[in-house]
Amino acid sequence: MSEKVKKRTLILDIANHLEVSIATVSLVLNGKAKQSRISDAVAQRVLAYVNEVGYKPNHIAKSLRTGKTHVIGLVVEDISNPFFATVAWMIERQAFERGYRIIYCSTDNNPEKARELLTMFHERHVDGYIIVPSEGIEEEVTNILREHTPTVLFDRFLPNLPTNYVIVDGAQGTYQATLHLLAQGFSRVAFVTTDSVQTQMEARLDGYTKALAEQAMAPKVRRLAVTKDTEKVIADIQEFLQANPEIDALIFSTNYLSIYGLEAIARLKMRIPDDVAVISYDDHDLFRLYTPAITVIAQPIESIARNVIDILLDELKHPHAKDTSLPQQILLQTELVVRQSSIRKKAKTTVVRKKTLHS
Amino acid sequence: MSEKVKKRTLILDIANHLEVSIATVSLVLNGKAKQSRISDAVAQRVLAYVNEVGYKPNHIAKSLRTGKTHVIGLVVEDISNPFFATVAWMIERQAFERGYRIIYCSTDNNPEKARELLTMFHERHVDGYIIVPSEGIEEEVTNILREHTPTVLFDRFLPNLPTNYVIVDGAQGTYQATLHLLAQGFSRVAFVTTDSVQTQMEARLDGYTKALAEQAMAPKVRRLAVTKDTEKVIADIQEFLQANPEIDALIFSTNYLSIYGLEAIARLKMRIPDDVAVISYDDHDLFRLYTPAITVIAQPIESIARNVIDILLDELKHPHAKDTSLPQQILLQTELVVRQSSIRKKAKTTVVRKKTLHS
DNA sequence: TTGAAAGCGCTAACAC
DNA sequence: GTGTTAGCGCTTTCAA
Numbered sequence: 067m068s069e070k071v072k073k074r075t076l077i078l079d080i081a082n083h084l085e086v087s088i089a090t091v092s093l094v095l096n097g098k099a100k101q102s103r104i105s106d107a108v109a110q111r112v113l114a115y116v117n118e119v120g121y122k123p124n125h126i127a128k129s130l131r132t133g134k135t136h137v138i139g140l141v142v143e144d145i146s147n148p149f150f151a152t153v154a155w156m157i158e159r160q161a162f163e164r165g166y167r168i169i170y171c172s173t174d175n176n177p178e179k180a181r182e183l184l185t186m187f188h189e190r191h192v193d194g195y196i197i198v199p200s201e202g203i204e205e206e207v208t209n210i211l212r213e214h215t216p217t218v219l220f221d222r223f224l225p226n227l228p229t230n231y232v233i234v235d236g237a238q239g240t241y242q243a244t245l246h247l248l249a250q251g252f253s254r255v256a257f258v259t260t261d262s263v264q265t266q267m268e269a270r271l272d273g274y275t276k277a278l279a280e281q282a283m284a285p286k287v288r289r290l291a292v293t294k295d296t297e298k299v300i301a302d303i304q305e306f307l308q309a310n311p312e313i314d315a316l317i318f319s320t321n322y323l324s325i326y327g328l329e330a331i332a333r334l335k336m337r338i339p340d341d342v343a344v345i346s347y348d349d350h351d352l353f354r355l356y357t358p359a360i361t362v363i364a365q366p367i368e369s370i371a372r373n374v375i376d377i378l379l380d381e382l383k384h385p386h387a388k389d390t391s392l393p394q395q396i397l398l399q400t401e402l403v404v405r406q407s408s409i410r411k412k413a414k415t416t417v418v419r420k421k422t423l424h425s
Numbered sequence: 426m427s428e429k430v431k432k433r434t435l436i437l438d439i440a441n442h443l444e445v446s447i448a449t450v451s452l453v454l455n456g457k458a459k460q461s462r463i464s465d466a467v468a469q470r471v472l473a474y475v476n477e478v479g480y481k482p483n484h485i486a487k488s489l490r491t492g493k494t495h496v497i498g499l500v501v502e503d504i505s506n507p508f509f510a511t512v513a514w515m516i517e518r519q520a521f522e523r524g525y526r527i528i529y530c531s532t533d534n535n536p537e538k539a540r541e542l543l544t545m546f547h548e549r550h551v552d553g554y555i556i557v558p559s560e561g562i563e564e565e566v567t568n569i570l571r572e573h574t575p576t577v578l579f580d581r582f583l584p585n586l587p588t589n590y591v592i593v594d595g596a597q598g599t600y601q602a603t604l605h606l607l608a609q610g611f612s613r614v615a616f617v618t619t620d621s622v623q624t625q626m627e628a629r630l631d632g633y634t635k636a637l638a639e640q641a642m643a644p645k646v647r648r649l650a651v652t653k654d655t656e657k658v659i660a661d662i663q664e665f666l667q668a669n670p671e672i673d674a675l676i677f678s679t680n681y682l683s684i685y686g687l688e689a690i691a692r693l694k695m696r697i698p699d700d701v702a703v704i705s706y707d708d709h710d711l712f713r714l715y716t717p718a719i720t721v722i723a724q725p726i727e728s729i730a731r732n733v734i735d736i737l738l739d740e741l742k743h744p745h746a747k748d749t750s751l752p753q754q755i756l757l758q759t760e761l762v763v764r765q766s767s768i769r770k771k772a773k774t775t776v777v778r779k780k781t782l783h784s
Numbered sequence: 785t786t787g788a789a790a791g792c793g794c795t796a797a798c799a800c
Numbered sequence: 801g802t803g804t805t806a807g808c809g810c811t812t813t814c815a816a
Binding site for chain 2: 792793794795796
Binding site: 445446447448449452461462463464467486488489490491492 | 801802803804805807808809810
């Protein structure tokens, strides 16, 4: 009651106390003491006192004045997906160290929501954007580009827009995975993906079809509607497997599809890899620990995060001339992590051959 | 080059165009037209024009002036943990609808980092805090309380601080789970937890020991150091199981411990529930889909989120007098979701007794 | 070398 | 009913 409000220290308080002007304090605080030829003695006194009272400038006032917020807006598809969660976490750490804060939101792949978020970030005057673009947000991204706000896309890109991006060579990943399955002796490899036409999804599909085409084999693709209705997706996969009993291997184009797929396979009481081999795009705790462990096409998460933040911070630091600079477009490689789910058992129940002890 | 910068519309532009004063525009925009007795005609014109040009006030200027940012800081332990991710997501949605934005960060249970984040939020002038408190941040929370910034803790609380909080009755959850295992005929139930002394962890342990005490049974508890070193944790659990071969059931106090536990059990080639039954605190995709499916003590995630945001927004709306109001402290119940991992098989290999059909 | 002062865009008390 | 104006706390130009 006695003390009303412990008022924050202001730059004016500092100046008054030290009997210098606020300009001096501000200049020192912003590391411009030298270029403004402020005496070392004064600079030292300012720094010492600021430190003593723990003065922190008011970010809001600073932002209003400078037009910079030191905030980066991060728009991902779904922050609860471990892939995005991990990338976001790494980006956040790196940005933090360099004085930037991240605010992030999920679009749930809903263009409407993506647009809202982008608008919100714009209103909040973020200094830069990191975006996992949903379909149908070309216009919003174009607007951002026109304002020359530094922006990096990742995971996928917008084909007609000259943006920076960091993506993964999913085609190569699924190509390799398909060859691996064929080499293991699986001959009816099917591909389960979403109905999305986003670049990353199309690439993953392409790798698969290319591998089969090279062997003159016909692809078998099931595209599932993206939906939050878990049961619907599981049922669809069950149905697909039942309608195509010849299938002996499955590649899922993304981690959550694989999770539904595992459930579908379990419900059909099919065994992995005996009845059907499985490979998932994207790794996940579940796949490492599942019995049997699931082979995955792993994405280089750390590298994605590092590239994204490096490109963005670089642009933030050196605002490129509007037209002269070319966008930076990075393509990273996947890694096929082979586990039990895609390994052909040596002996089959019906056909037992002579076995050797050394595998 | 021709057009320098497409300047944002300002409140002044609106006023000029409509030939009214900026005060009028501001008042109308803030819904204070009526109380300032501005004519409906003028109000309508303002609204129409604002809408037409898509004017958005500058949040930063507004914040500087009003001292309100409409941002809530959310500090969780680990945003990539599905429990926290889901709660955060729900909180975000609800807050968004009511005009608040959430900025969130993970502490990784590191008090140092928690302190940094709280400081950062403070510097950013958040209007309210939602905190999953790590140990050792009593002081920072006390500071926040002293400034009367609305704050809600969840998942655990700080025993000596009169804060709002929303927690779950973990003791009841583990108590019930333990009884369930005993009822199934498991007689050596062990409890694997962390070395944390946070309230929620202690409560979970208490429920277990209480259930055993009631049966005059001795508890068997293993406390593991919280670490990012996955292999270390798995090895510790393996060792614990090997050193105590009589154990026939395990309760893990949190979802990530369970995940490590499942790995340990798999490596020891033990079968669930034949060799050892398993129950996890917290649900997870993995547990639903694991073979066998894992019984869990599920937390009421939606209810947690709703209570947290309701309490916070309520305080934000009606700033309570400093001392008069009592903190709101909510205790929610868990739900035991019984799956295969805790069900005793009817017949045992060694001891087959007369069985009745009705259990 | 340092200080005075003009804003950044908005709100709201107060004057008319 | 509506307009004027004084800030919110900071940066930075320009004059001294």
